[in-house]
Amino acid sequence: MPVQGGVRAPAVIRVAAILAAVTALVSAQAGAPDAQALRVEVEGDLTDTQLEAASSRRIRLGPAAGSRGAVVELPLEVYVARVLAGEGSPRAAGAAQQALAIAIRTFALANLGRHARDGFDLCNGTHCQVPRAATAASRRSALATAGRVLTYAGAPAELFYSASCGGHSESAGQVWPGINHPYLQAAPDDVHDDEAPWRLVLTLDQVQRALAGVGFEGRLRDVRVEERSASGRAARLAVPGLSPNVIAGEPFRAAIGTTVLRSTAFAIERRGTMLHFTGRGYGHGVGLCVIGAGRRAARGETAAEILARYYPGLVLAEVAGSGAPASSAERTVPREADPPPGTEIDRIAAAAHASLSAVLGVSLAPIAVRVHDSIESFRQATGQPWWVTSVAEGTSIDLLPPALVAQRDGLESAIRTAVAELLVGPALAGRPRWVRVGAARHFARHGARQPSEPGPEVRCPSDAELTLAISAAAQRAAEARAEACFARAYARTRNWRSVR
Numbered sequence: 001m002p003v004q005g006g007v008r009a010p011a012v013i014r015v016a017a018i019l020a021a022v023t024a025l026v027s028a029q030a031g032a033p034d035a036q037a038l039r040v041e042v043e044g045d046l047t048d049t050q051l052e053a054a055s056s057r058r059i060r061l062g063p064a065a066g067s068r069g070a071v072v073e074l075p076l077e078v079y080v081a082r083v084l085a086g087e088g089s090p091r092a093a094g095a096a097q098q099a100l101a102i103a104i105r106t107f108a109l110a111n112l113g114r115h116a117r118d119g120f121d122l123c124n125g126t127h128c129q130v131p132r133a134a135t136a137a138s139r140r141s142a143l144a145t146a147g148r149v150l151t152y153a154g155a156p157a158e159l160f161y162s163a164s165c166g167g168h169s170e171s172a173g174q175v176w177p178g179i180n181h182p183y184l185q186a187a188p189d190d191v192h193d194d195e196a197p198w199r200l201v202l203t204l205d206q207v208q209r210a211l212a213g214v215g216f217e218g219r220l221r222d223v224r225v226e227e228r229s230a231s232g233r234a235a236r237l238a239v240p241g242l243s244p245n246v247i248a249g250e251p252f253r254a255a256i257g258t259t260v261l262r263s264t265a266f267a268i269e270r271r272g273t274m275l276h277f278t279g280r281g282y283g284h285g286v287g288l289c290v291i292g293a294g295r296r297a298a299r300g301e302t303a304a305e306i307l308a309r310y311y312p313g314l315v316l317a318e319v320a321g322s323g324a325p326a327s328s329a330e331r332t333v334p335r336e337a338d339p340p341p342g343t344e345i346d347r348i349a350a351a352a353h354a355s356l357s358a359v360l361g362v363s364l365a366p367i368a369v370r371v372h373d374s375i376e377s378f379r380q381a382t383g384q385p386w387w388v389t390s391v392a393e394g395t396s397i398d399l400l401p402p403a404l405v406a407q408r409d410g411l412e413s414a415i416r417t418a419v420a421e422l423l424v425g426p427a428l429a430g431r432p433r434w435v436r437v438g439a440a441r442h443f444a445r446h447g448a449r450q451p452s453e454p455g456p457e458v459r460c461p462s463d464a465e466l467t468l469a470i471s472a473a474a475q476r477a478a479e480a481r482a483e484a485c486f487a488r489a490y491a492r493t494r495n496w497r498s499v500r
């Protein structure tokens with residue numbers, strides 16, 4: 001088949017570790033943020049101009065996924081004041097607001113490369129942090145803590161916070177498999193004792209519809225908590241009657257709606273077709289608890305004490321005061337970094353594109369391959385756990401660190417599969433996910449060779465089996481079935497574009 005002219009070699013972008021310059025360590029004492037450093041009170045009404053003067057850099061803020069809007073550049077401290085107004089609890093005492101301001105700033109600086117592919121630093125949705133109009137109080141807290149971040153091993157720490165842990169925080173690894181930060185472990189929080197539990201009633205039908213929306217198939221018969229995490233949250237739910245018949249706790253909550261099902265710290269009682277949920281807390285429960293921080297401040301704890309409580313082991317430090325980097329894009333995504341692995345991946349991707357575009361009669365140019373340095377960076381960019389090897393969308397590929405990929409199918413096979421997925425993507429848009437995944441795997445392995453006869457009948461995986469697998473083994477099994485399913489249909493139709 002003809003290859004279109006003008007096909008350019010895939011560009012390789014290596015995602016470097018994204019670290020803001022951390023200069024002066026405020027605390028000499030590792031593990032205990034310095035309480036003295038935070039006894040700063042700012043009086044009077046502040047303006048954005050004052051916050052701008054205190055900002056070490058600017059943040060490029062873009063629209064949340066699925067929404068429209070321009071990219072705006074905000075001085076760091078103006079951004080912190082706005083997010084604090086959006087995420088904080090307005091009536092909490094100053095120390096709680098300051099602790100949250102530091103967590104918000106740390107999150108921002110640790111996640112600057114998250115939306116590099118979209119052309120900005122952070123989005124304005126719950127995926128990153130939600131800004132609102134700043135208030136006098138949020139401006140004061142941003143200014144009082146200007147430039148202060150929590151660091152781990154000398155760099156702004158990857159951290160999280162949530163509205164309320166409900167009495168026991170959750171470990172990060174339980175919510176995002178593969179993360180294992182010593183400062184984000186599950187721990188009891190003794191300030192929630194007087195809180196009443198929340199209640200929610202859903203019908204089996206409502207839950208089935210919500211799960212169908214994220215790719216589950218079948219008729220739901222029941223919902224049961226099958227496994228709980230160390231903090232007591234629902235880690236895994238059985239959903240008999242659906243395919244797959246199991247889902248992890250947080251994806252379940254996300255499918256129902258994170259503001260409807262407030263947390264995964266719940267018990268379920270079934271009465272006929274009604275499911276009665278009783279639970280505690282609001283949010284994923286990892287890291288600083290906004291409600292808990294407010295209660296700690298009210299009983300006299302300082303911002304530093306609150307932070308030490310929710311992020312044990314992190315060090316309070318200050319980012320560079322002035323001379324902000326000209327552009328984070330240039331700084332965080334150096335195109336020419338690490339030539340040897342880049343060249344190797346570039347070569348594999350170019351060869352895969354050349355051979356596969358000839359087989360499929362489709363070409364795409366240029367393809368950007370983002371090779372991540374760490375599982376954290378891959379997860380931040382894609383939202384996928386470590387058992388997903390690559391994410392191929394549009395014209396770009398996100399790949400796990402090569403050392404990990406090499407242990408699985410091998411680097412070459414992984415890149416060929418991802419390139420094939422990009423190539424078949426447009427023609428297979430709107431089909432079940434197994435068609436695209438199966439076609440990519442089939443062509444990456446077998447090239448132009450057509451299956452001589454249909455293989456054994458296999459049940460094609462539902463979309464959710466491919467996107468919400470609860471383990472590496474489940475992910476592999478679903479992908480293998482997608483390939484078998486595709487090969488069977490392809491042997492019949494002899495035209496990959498008509499498989500559905």
Ligand SMILES: [Zn+2]
Pocket residue numbers: 114115122123124125127128129
């Ligand atoms: Zn985002």
Ligand SMILES: [Zn+2]
Pocket residue numbers: 164165166167168169189192289291292
């Ligand atoms: Zn709490």
